[in-house]
Amino acid sequence: MELARLPVQRIVLRLVEGIDGTLLVLILSLSMLGFAALFSASYDSPGRVLNQLVSLSLALAAMWVTAQIAPQTLMRFAVPAYVVGVVLLVAVALFGDVVNGARRWLHVGVTRFQPSEMMKLALPLMLAWYFHRRESTLRLRDFALAAVLLAVPLALIVRQPDLGTAALVGAVGFYVIFFAGISWKVLGGLAGLFVVALFPLWGMLHDYQRKRVLTLLDPTQDPLGAGYHIIQSTIAVGSGGISGKGWLNGTQAHLEFIPERHTDFIFAVYSEEFGLIGNLVLLVLYALLIGRGLVIAANAPTLFARLMAGAVTLMFFTYAFVNMGMVSGILPVVGVPLPFLSYGGTALLTLFIGAGILMSIQRHRKLVQT
């Protein structure tokens, strides 16, 4: 009742308060391109477009709510979110549902959800919180402890197995550690160690994961199995040419040659229909989005805010790069959606909450300066 008497202008002002216009415009532009591609990919199931519209509305609301939360308040969620996330990952390992051979889903009442998805934000929160607390006395062992905090959920996700999410969670955790200032020497040493570790790691991979890596090197080895995705999506991208086949005219997409064309492979549909020019537009939009995020991070007042902003921004980058790289055949096929374009509510929610965190940090950049 109180609200009803407020002037409209004040309500609008309240709504846009804390929303970063630049970020919002970039994200919505990406979403619109996503709808164009999704509409084309959904000629046989038009309901998907509507579903995605609903997901987008929910995600926008979540972004708005997150943007209203000050970074200091956000910090308080770090430990509980991380602990709950790890507990849920353990629960998945024990009682999760198996879908397509992987145990990723947890039943909660009537719906299922993937705890690994929430780790994408809970892990950087936790690490940023930790570094923030130890800010003045950072030692090498702090980085070691951070590595343990990163390794626990990562191991649980790799075990599910869900290589795509594991790669993302690992990358986001790494970004926090990187921005926290781990020395270049240590970093170089770790990189060397990683290369050496690849060999035993290879032995730990599941058969289908190995197949994906091998088929990346030579997709024609297995044209109907693991290589099929790459061959068909590469054909889609390549046959798009400079200007594309035109919206709704992609033959690869419409003749059902592209598997998972709504979700992880929506870039193939987009690229086939909009060509190199469309890809350039998309890359520029992503670059602007990431650039904006990095600027926000550079201006952030506290270590927590800096680390969080940097990590979320590079998460967007990782999503975009890994997805487009896999669809165009230079990275292995892992289940990573194209940010703000792929069909699916869960990923959208994570991305928009991430954007909300960026907005909150941008809004509070001066408040804590003293």
Add this chain to the structure above:
Amino acid sequence: MMGTAELRNSERELQQFQLRIGVAGIAMLVAFGSLLGRFFFLQVLQHDHYRSKAEDNRISIVPITPNRGLIIDRSGVVVARNYSGYTLEIFPRRVRSVEATIDELSELIEITPRDRARYKRLTVETRNPESLPIRTRLSDEDYAKFAALPFRYEGVKNKARLFRQYPYGDVGSHVIGYMGRINKDDQAALESEGVDANYRGTDYIGKSGVEATYERELHGTTGFEQVEIDAAGRGIRTLSHTAAVSGHNVVLTLDMRLQRVAENAFGQRRGALVAIEPGTGAVLALVSKPGFDLNLFVDGIDPQAWTELNNSPDRPLNNRAIAGVYPPGSTFKPFMALAALELGKRTPRSTINDPGYFVFGDRRFRDSKPGGHGVVDLHKSIVVSSDTYYYMLANDMGIDAIAGFMKQLGLGQPTGIDLQGEAAGVLPSPEWKMKRFRRPEQQRWYPGETISIGIGQGYNAYTPIQLAQAMATVAANGAMYRPRVVGHIENPRTRERRSFEPELSSQVPLKREWVEFVKRAMAGVNKEGTGARAFARAEYTSGGKTGTAQVIAIKQGEKYDEAKVAERHRDHSLFIAFAPVDNPIIALAVVVENGGFGARAAAPISRTVLDYYLVGKLPQGLQEPTPEHEVEGDRESD
């Protein structure tokens, strides 16, 4: 001192952080740059290569439609089979104008207005069709004409397909059922059951009868072939092949020869007949007249034939045997007699005097015989069909006792036969009236209404299958079996059988003595009573009961021909029977619409059917059909 050090320290940290942000930015630009390079490589340098790959080198998954299972009668006569033929199909998305294409084609081969009308209908009915047939069952000559010039017609192809064929045309049409193109509703049902993938490549689906009830068994499992195709859609080579698995054969309990004899006995009259094997529930014959030629439907019925079938006042598509409801008339009396004995309301010895009417309040209920039957005991009441006896009996029993007993015999409830569209009928009771009507004065049960219930009139309305089931239950001394038209399912390759065991739906607690009494009285009907003339010189013993049901009102939508309307005002003729008396192997119910007295129309049909079933006697003018057993070589994709 400490403060400045910290400040300097944090400033250095900030610088360090911003340096790393810069590194991240550069890394992003490098990564995106490499993506751009990759896109340039694929979309500009290699574009021609990938364009031709997209256009020329497609892998198409071609479904292989399984052979539909056969429908076979109990003695091995094939009543539904497949034959292969050619169709000429138009791919609507690949032609500029369907109309123009049809006009062009009609210069080459004959395309009738019926073909065009049917094509239009299919367009409306089918969701997202890839191709639709403009001509089916091409002659060899037509096929050759088209095959010589396939390139002249873009978006037109001839396809080899299996068609359903029903060698007996309209015989048993309501049991066998017809096929139709998968329409939007069917598609939605398949999707909700999660079997739509198995129907890729299948155009037709069972719409009624056994074709519908046993659709899943008959259909089989669709196979797939991965084919590399060129831009014109021609297959270059097959990459993998998963064979289709033929559908199962469905073996009916029906005896097709008996069915034919029964249908023939109806002549041009409308009506229904159900013959059941007591003690198993196996349906031996299930007639609904008039029938319709099942072959009309196999390649999509044309609109004109469909309209004719749908709008005919004879309602040939209606399965009267399970969906038609009729007052049972006097065929109700044996069941009333049994109820009276079981409930102790009458003994075999007690008699009444039948003056030809029964007075209740200020109403006088008339007997069909003026002057009445004189002194009548229970046995005679059935043999001569005394109405007065049953007016009094109904009054003495009361509606609740009648309804309670008849419910045990399955009257007024679906029998659960394995066919779709069964009606429940009406077993009148105060509760039923309460539910059926709205106004309070209509909802009340008046004692006067009970009187006519006793002779099978009033609100009584049952399906022929319910009457046959009740008769079979009495014949089997109270064992009620769920009626079935399918006896077993057979794997066509391994000959492995899955039988449906007789399913006892209830054991009605009847005293043997009273059942025997009623059976003897019904035997008396055929020996010396109302059925005696129809069963004169029969070579076996049988029990029966005639019935005549008043047609109260004309149904809606039947207001044409005056002579016809008058004919449709006539009473329905009914007969129920079982034989032989001592060890019944068949029980039946017959309804002849507007056939007049039960003894005149329905009883002779029963006699014909029993003659054939029990002693193999064929009616005059009807040849024994040559049984056509399963055809070899009818299994292409096996």
